[in-house]
Amino acid sequence: MPDAWLPADQQFFADLLSGLVLNPQQLGRVWFAHTLAEPPAGSLCLEQPRLDVVLRGVYGNRLIAAQKAIRQGEMLFLPAQAATMPIFEPPVMLLSVVFAPSWLGLAFQAPGHGLPAKKVDIPHPERGECTAMLMALTHLSASAQDQDIIQPLVLSLLRWCRKVASSPPQPGISRKDFLYRSICHWVQENYAQPLSRESVAALFTLSPNHLSRLFSQQGTLSFVDYVRWVRMGKARTILQKYHLPVAEVARRCGYPDSDYFSRLFRRQFGLTPGEYRARFL
Template sequence: MAYQPATSPSEWPKWIQRLLNRGWPTRVYLAVESRSGFPAHESPRFSLCLAGTGQYTVLRQQKRQIITLKRGDAIVAAPGAHMEPHRPSRYLALGLVFTPSMTRLLLAKQSRGRHRFLQAHHDSTVLDSDGHHFFEALYHRDSAPPEDLAARRLVELLLLKSADIASRTDITKQATRKGHFTWQAACQFLEDHLHQPLGRQEVADFLHIHPNHVSRLFHEFSERSFQDHLLHARLRRARSLMADPSLNITDIAHACGFRDANYFIRCYRRVTGETPGRQRTRNNSTW
């Protein structure tokens, strides 16, 4: 089976149906534990390995564990759960992310330590209550073996939900508000990757647009430039992490994508007028 990126929303349902016809997923692994101070997606998501061998680092009883996915295997992560691709692995995967404002269908490739998105479809239709109940049922099967039939069926239902969302895309409506929706997708990408080095080019590569278009989107739809939006997003994340007394300033800086603690402190003081240490005692303050 050849895995060609879907070039239009109408192709995603057919592509997903072909995966289901193969009896996939064959195994389902779960990531439900979070790790204090480490960045994590705030929305439910899962990944289905299409080719190669995928590896993800998750937590089991607060200890790091590597999960190895073979072709046809899936891994499901709860909101806030620690799950990240293991760099040495090489694979092609279908990813589904269900945020409060959109559904994201992704075709991703991991090779030579680099994670790339070959194709991404963002849909303004969000997962319904039934879909979220399917996720909740999955989280309760954390102790079940990967071959657990119930877990496999629940992921199949989520794949069908995703195909249905893509099939009901209102092209006219999407085109009318395409710029604003693309900007929302860019903002969501930044939130999901704040702990990594980020710039216009990374966002442009993900959305398959020119970096100058990224700047235009933020100029049109945001109160801030791209760089200012990114900085304030990092600082918002930092402020939430400062509520955890077990994290030191260096931990927080790295978790929010700052290259070192001193740079983080300078940025924080420039925006807020005080140091992170002083801010920790003023949890109800704003900027």
């Protein structure tokens, strides 16, 4: 019976994770994405580790030939900063889990199945258990053939995720604050995508006006200003670490127009992207 005290979307993921950990025989091989010095255009690279679980159909990572057909029950683990170029053909149902230091991001996608996507970020107090498992998996990514060790470790990680998803929201965090944090975390992970007030509001089942009110009440920046603040921060990090053309930096930060990106960057930091990067050469 569903736990009445859990928000509906959180209950959905708690049930989904329960189905996985209670039927471990349905889980298969764990694949590993690679960390690349310069991820190619169109790839997805997150700062936090991520686990993709194929619930139905066939999923793929275009960057690695052996991973172009990851089948039902198999999983793809991405260490922090690893890159992937997802393939969603043929139709697939996918559970994605992002492991951040103080929150757990859960996303359900079903391209081609006509089912609505779901997304929730759950704050949690990290006690070290999850960090230890993620470190072990990252280390084992260099010896991915040790599936007898890797698969039980991933199962333990999924059990931990189930425990977090099945826990009621922390006391003292209002629903508005929880929702605001969830949206902020989502923007931090998806800043490179085309983002609009309408598209993000729809993802979190809000009206655009409700989203605007949420940011004005819970934060210090409007939604549009927050997106720009996140993107500019990411751009600054990329310019410090990588010698990429400004147009590519702009694209990776969600700006197809590099001139517009440069104007925004100079307005915020007082330097052009090129002038800023020159400080670190």
